[in-house]
């Protein structure tokens with residue numbers, strides 16, 4: 291795949307820094323040798339059981355169930371946690387962060403696919419805030435034409451790049467930067483999904499959402515309870531729905 295013109299290729303310097311627009315890492319698309327296999331479990335069968343449970347739990351979207359069945363979640367967690375990779379639990383991924391529960395990933399992806407603008411021909415460009423280990427980004431890459439995923443912690447951005455390299459997902463673009471700024475160069479987005487919760491929706495996300503697009507994000511409401519929020523951008527303005535309580539790591543500004 292050709293690099294799109296105009297993307298900065300260099301990573302910014304380390305350490306705390308003022309907010310800067312996220313920059314694109316090219317290395318996800320580097321060809322690499324096949325990854326090692328074998329985690330001591332028959333992962334396809336275990337994944338199929340996970341998918342059955344997701345369906346029994348109310349996930350109905352066939353593309354989402356297929357994507358969840360295809361992406362090898364055990365490759366995104368520490369090998370010591372591999373035997374828990376297909377349980378409906380969040381797991382540590384380092385630097386105090388967690389990979390979201392399969393159920394939550396599936397639920398959020400299903401919500402994105404329900405957007406007005408996605409009904410006709412699937413999802414176009416998607417922005418993910420909080421790459422973490424890269425698992426949800428890999429799932430999204432099977433559901434959308436292009437995925438831009440931003441991570442503010444350099445260590446996790448690099449870990450995700452390593453985790454994702456064997457998958458060779460040409461439509462997935464990893465960015466290192468502050469996702470609170472969105473990523474203007476990829477806008478407008480058919481969908482924006484946040485894997486970290488703040489107490490207000492950054493203006494940039496609403497600005498970068500296409501008309502007909504949908505934003506799905508955890509958000510702390512008055513009283514501190516974190517809830518899943520859906521914002522649809524209609525020709526007449528933003529329409530907000532508050533769904534169920536959720537537990538995501540905090541959305542933070544700046545890079546580290």
Ligand code: SAH
Nearest residue numbers: 420422423425426442469470485486541542
């Ligand atoms: N989707 C991820 C979940 C990772 S947890 C996965 O599948 O693993 C949420 C991530 O959001 C953390 O890695 C955290 O560092 C990141 N995050 C928090 N605030 C952010 C911000 N402003 N910009 C980008 N990433 C952010």
